[in-house]
Amino acid sequence: MRFKESINRKVVSLANAESIGKVSHFVVDVPEHKISALKLRKTDDKHRAFLVWGSVSGFGDDAVTVADAAVLVDGDETLEKDADKHHQLIGKLALSTLGDELGVVSDVEFDPATGVLLRIQHTHGSTHGDGLVGIGSYAAVLEVTAD
Numbered sequence: 001m002r003f004k005e006s007i008n009r010k011v012v013s014l015a016n017a018e019s020i021g022k023v024s025h026f027v028v029d030v031p032e033h034k035i036s037a038l039k040l041r042k043t044d045d046k047h048r049a050f051l052v053w054g055s056v057s058g059f060g061d062d063a064v065t066v067a068d069a070a071v072l073v074d075g076d077e078t079l080e081k082d083a084d085k086h087h088q089l090i091g092k093l094a095l096s097t098l099g100d101e102l103g104v105v106s107d108v109e110f111d112p113a114t115g116v117l118l119r120i121q122h123t124h125g126s127t128h129g130d131g132l133v134g135i136g137s138y139a140a141v142l143e144v145t146a147d
Helices: 077-083
Strands: 010-013 019-029 034-041 050-052 056-059 063-066 093-096 101-110 117-122 125-128 132-135 139-142
Parallel strands (some): 010 063
Antiparallel strands (some): 010 019, 034 050, 056 063, 101 117, 117 125
């Protein structure tokens, strides 16, 4: 699964089959190299707009499923900061740990069952998901290794 194809994906309650929002941003846990939460838009409660990855029942081609709307949480300071546009990978300048410019991050491939980052696509190729070292306001730093 890829970030770009997942933006705007419906989040549906398994309890009543109703849409409870749409995916707007990915919150990435850099040290764990995985998605920690999804920020949603079009929720009934603007304050409870985050879905922690552990509450995702399924991440399919048509929808993200959850037990019910009660799994949505308020965004604390860390979640809000990490969901901010300045901490999103897509469109971010990609730099190697040696300072080499790798172009721009174009997409991120992830495991829909676990949220683990598999590949980070950039202008000059791709990097293993576990090569993500940091996401800042200016760039994403990647450890580049030979495949």
